[in-house]
Amino acid sequence: MVSKYAYPAKTGNEKETWIREIPLLVMIYEGIIAGVLDFDYAPVSVLVSQNGVSKRCFMNVTQEGKSAIDDLRERRLMNGLKLSSEDFQPVSCYQVSFHGLDFLERIPQKLRSDVDAFIYAPKPYQNKLLNVIMKREILDEEIEEVQNFYLIAEGGYERISGVTEIEDVSYVSSPYLPLIVRTGEKALKNNSHRASEAASGESNIKDELSEAIHLANVKILVGEWIPFGPNQIVALNERLGAMDRCQGGLFTSKIDKDPTSTQFQVPTGLTQVRILDYDLTHCINFEAEINYPEAEGIVQIENFGMHLNVDGTIIYGMGIEAIMERKADDISLDMLSRLLVDVQKDSSTIINDLLSAYQRSLLSMVFCNDEMNRCKYNLVLCESIDPKLQCEEYIDRGDNENELKQVIGDIQSAHNVGADDILILGRDGLILAGPNGRRYEKLILLHLSLLVREMFVRVFFIRTYVLDDSLKRIRKMILEHEKDPNNVPKLRIQLNDTSRDIILLEEIISYLLESLNSMEVPAMPEDEASATLYKALNLASMKRDVTHRVEDLRKLVHGAQNELQNLSSMTEMINTKQLEEIFRNVESNTKYLVDGSGTNERASASLEVMQMMLAGIFAFDVIDHISGGTLGLSTPWWVEQWINQPIVARFPFLWFALNLLWMVIFVYGVTRFMRYLSDLSSGFLTLHVRINAKINVEKMEMFLSDKRIDVTDTIEEPAMSIKKVSWQESDRILWAGGSPPKIEVAYDAQNGFLLTVLFNLDKKKSSLDEDGLMRIFTAVLAEYGVLEDYEPPRTALYDMEDRDDDKED
Numbered sequence: 001m002v003s004k005y006a007y008p009a010k011t012g013n014e015k016e017t018w019i020r021e022i023p024l025l026v027m028i029y030e031g032i033i034a035g036v037l038d039f040d041y042a043p044v045s046v047l048v049s050q051n052g053v054s055k056r057c058f059m060n061v062t063q064e065g066k067s068a069i070d071d072l073r074e075r076r077l078m079n080g081l082k083l084s085s086e087d088f089q090p091v092s093c094y095q096v097s098f099h100g101l102d103f104l105e106r107i108p109q110k111l112r113s114d115v116d117a118f119i120y121a122p123k124p125y126q127n128k129l130l131n132v133i134m135k136r137e138i139l140d141e142e143i144e145e146v147q148n149f150y151l152i153a154e155g156g157y158e159r160i161s162g163v164t165e166i167e168d169v170s171y172v173s174s175p176y177l178p179l180i181v182r183t184g185e186k187a188l189k190n191n192s193h194r195a196s197e198a199a200s201g202e203s204n205i206k207d208e209l210s211e212a213i214h215l216a217n218v219k220i221l222v223g224e225w226i227p228f229g230p231n232q233i234v235a236l237n238e239r240l241g242a243m244d245r246c247q248g249g250l251f252t253s254k255i256d257k258d259p260t261s262t263q264f265q266v267p268t269g270l271t272q273v274r275i276l277d278y279d280l281t282h283c284i285n286f287e288a289e290i291n292y293p294e295a296e297g298i299v300q301i302e303n304f305g306m307h308l309n310v311d312g313t314i315i316y317g318m319g320i321e322a323i324m325e326r327k328a329d330d331i332s333l334d335m336l337s338r339l340l341v342d343v344q345k346d347s348s349t350i351i352n353d354l355l356s357a358y359q360r361s362l363l364s365m366v367f368c369n370d371e372m373n374r375c376k377y378n379l380v381l382c383e384s385i386d387p388k389l390q391c392e393e394y395i396d397r398g399d400n401e402n403e404l405k406q407v408i409g410d411i412q413s414a415h416n417v418g419a420d421d422i423l424i425l426g427r428d429g430l431i432l433a434g435p436n437g438r439r440y441e442k443l444i445l446l447h448l449s450l451l452v453r454e455m456f457v458r459v460f461f462i463r464t465y466v467l468d469d470s471l472k473r474i475r476k477m478i479l480e481h482e483k484d485p486n487n488v489p490k491l492r493i494q495l496n497d498t499s500r501d502i503i504l505l506e507e508i509i510s511y512l513l514e515s516l517n518s519m520e521v522p523a524m525p526e527d528e529a530s531a532t533l534y535k536a537l538n539l540a541s542m543k544r545d546v547t548h549r550v551e552d553l554r555k556l557v558h559g560a561q562n563e564l565q566n567l568s569s570m571t572e573m574i575n576t577k578q579l580e581e582i583f584r585n586v587e588s589n590t591k592y593l594v595d596g597s598g599t600n601e602r603a604s605a606s607l608e609v610m611q612m613m614l615a616g617i618f619a620f621d622v623i624d625h626i627s628g629g630t631l632g633l634s635t636p637w638w639v640e641q642w643i644n645q646p647i648v649a650r651f652p653f654l655w656f657a658l659n660l661l662w663m664v665i666f667v668y669g670v671t672r673f674m675r676y677l678s679d680l681s682s683g684f685l686t687l688h689v690r691i692n693a694k695i696n697v698e699k700m701e702m703f704l705s706d707k708r709i710d711v712t713d714t715i716e717e718p719a720m721s722i723k724k725v726s727w728q729e730s731d732r733i734l735w736a737g738g739s740p741p742k743i744e745v746a747y748d749a750q751n752g753f754l755l756t757v758l759f760n761l762d763k764k765k766s767s768l769d770e771d772g773l774m775r776i777f778t779a780v781l782a783e784y785g786v787l788e789d790y791e792p793p794r795t796a797l798y799d800m801e802d803r804d805d806d807k808e809d
Contacts, residue, residue, distance in 0.1 A: 004098075008079070010261070027118075030151070030161060032207060040063070050134055054370075063403070071397075080093070105192045129153065171198050174319040176221075181445065193305060199403070210585050215336070216383050218336065221316070226355065227359060227362050228361065230281040232356060233308070272291060282692055333406055377429055379448050387420075391414035391422055393424070395411050398782060430444070442522070454546050471564065474494050488571075626639075687761070688756065688757075695754045711726045729742070741766075745758075
């Protein structure tokens with residue numbers, strides 16, 4: 001199968017091909033479902049990277065198939081390649097080696113045909129190799145984004161794979177908490193009498209399970225670390241009503257945004273909490289009964305015991321009474337692995353209802369918005385294990401090890417603890433099998449508390465890589481800010497987000513260090529069995545290592561903080577440079593305006609003189625044309641009788657003086673008329689009001705549709721759409737019988753806000769003042785249903801200007 005997708009280059013001109021581990025696991029699952037590959041599979045939390053973002057999802061992964069891949073690599077029939085994704089997550093790839101290609105020649109054709117049957121598309125797309133792609137999508141019935149794998153082939157063939165469809169089993173459980181974390185004696189609920197209900201339920205397991213290991217009287221502790229402090233514990237105690245007469249109740253994380261309304265609706269599936277005991281500032285223990293809806297036929301009696309400690313250790317405890325028809329004394333690891341997936345999912349939902357908004361923001365930041373799928377540590381306690389073997393026999397690279405890996409991840413070591421107990425340590429959990437498990441509660445809980453911190457530190461460290469990559473992108477944008485005008489506003493947003501992340505990371509580190517410093521590792525016990533367990537768990541060394549790693553993380557975050565300050569300084573330099581450029585442009589424009597104003601003033605004085613001269617010439621032409629002037633006509637008799645003889649002939653220069661007097665009177669009259677026309681354009685009121693009120697955009701558009709719009713100006717930006725609209729009002733009755741104003745409004749059509757209003761009113765023809773304008777305008781908007789909630793400001797808050805030009809005598 002691998003040879004169809006990945007093979008080495010045979011010449012220097014060819015390119016090598018590799019198949020990634022996740023698509024390979026998907027194809028192996030398809031082979032199991034098709035009945036070609038005889039492997040078991042179980043749900044496992046897998047980190048999937050796409051487009052620089054990694055998110056966890058549960059996939060049906062075959063540990064036997066992964067073991068087969070390792071066997072082929074050990075025999076040099078396959079090659080392995082390690083690399084990193086964009087967000088620094090490790091990625092494994094595989095290809096067939098040259099030895100593997102030679103070995104393929106000896107494989108029977110029947111086996112080849114069986115494999116081809118599920119790696120090639122069906123008719124009519126036969127001979128088209130199936131490829132695996134992952135899509136993140138929100139389905140109609142889902143609220144959160146889901147990750148689905150699709151099998152596609154050339155020609156348009158596509159179908160969804162069932163590799164992410166986690167199989168449910170019916171089970172009955174009782175709440176469980178170790179006595180060492182209890183502070184009271186209230187008894188836990190016991191559901192053992194309901195064990196038979198699991199047998200009446202159904203499961204949707206598709207494959208026939210081959211069971212190798214069985215456990216008896218299983219208690220599981222699922223642990224994780226969440227930043228907690230005394231104040232959060234006190235707030236949680238108060239929220240759960242630990243000090244009330246009626247403690248506990250049903251809880252949800254949904255926020256009540258309208259507390260005064262009569263009814264409140266929540267989605268189906270609430271958590272019932274029963275308080276067991278508490279310490280006001282240190283811890284709280286309670287039972288949680290899960291009421292989430294399940295698929296038809298699935299019966300799940302799910303009760304948790306929960307311990308929340310001030311040091312951040314969260315424990316979800318459960319005793320298994322029955323899984324399907326299997327009673328408490330015969331629990332298979334295959335069934336248990338499916339139950340643990342349900343516990344991991346439901347526990348995230350439960351704790352999400354109980355955490356504060358601040359704690360949820362911390363988890364969302366560290367887990368890159370994938371906090372609901374975070375990994376947890378599985379600690380399995382049981383009274384016996386079947387088959388009972390020596391510790392090294394469980395690490396057999398065969399059926400035993402593969403089944404154990406379904407529950408606790410890759411096996412790290414196994415130890416005999418005394419004559420009767422077995423300890424098996426895995427990457428994601430441990431199994432302690434034997435009748436003396438209760439004796440070791442203190443040690444194994446301390447181990448769990450350290451391991452959940454170590455798992456959180458792993459995620460935190462990857463988050464520092466993401467932070468460092470963000471800082472590098474910001475630096476690149478700063479250096480290339482002149483190439484893209486959008487870089488500067490993007491820089492401000494990214495600097496703000498990065499600064500917030502660094503602050504939260506520093507707070508988390510303080511929580512981690514405080515919780516580690518408060519933890520005390522006990523001395524080695526004196527009895528041999530406890531000493532063996534103590535050495536196997538290596539508690540002192542583990543605490544020291546985790547503390548050193550947290551100190552190293554603090555250095556990394558401190559370095560990121562220094563880099564952020566440096567980038568902020570560089571951004572300030574860009575802002576300063578832009579401001580200087582703006583000031584230079586303003587200074588240059590002001591100089592041009594001053595020069596232009598002086599030129600206009602001089603030209604205005606010259607123009608006024610020219611106007612007077614032209615008026616005088618026109619006055620002379622009037623006198624000249626009264627008597628015929630330059631028309632070449634004979635002088636009329638009345639001119640000779642009334643002007644030439646009595647004035648021109650008898651009094652020298654008198655006629656010229658009269659002409660000059662006429663010119664002065666005419667020029668004065670023209671000047672007064674021009675000033676009158678100028679006075680008509682003065683006496684206007686300009687009122688500018690900043691409103692910033694929420695509006696109904698649809699009603700606003702309806703209001704404007706009734707107006708005769710003069711000008712519309714739109715400014716489109718990613719986060720807003722500013723529209724400026726101006727029109728001349730025409731209803732004199734509406735505007736108090738006077739001259740209607742000209743109005744310009746600016747509003748944000750994208751976010752629904754009325755920003756500013758500008759009025760232009762002729763005060764000579766209207767008795768309205770500033771209050772009157774706003775009162776009428778807001779009343780009209782309210783009539784149209786435009787304004788949602790708005791109170792007009794006082795007149796003193798208006799930005800207004802009276803334009804009354806000075807009049808010259």
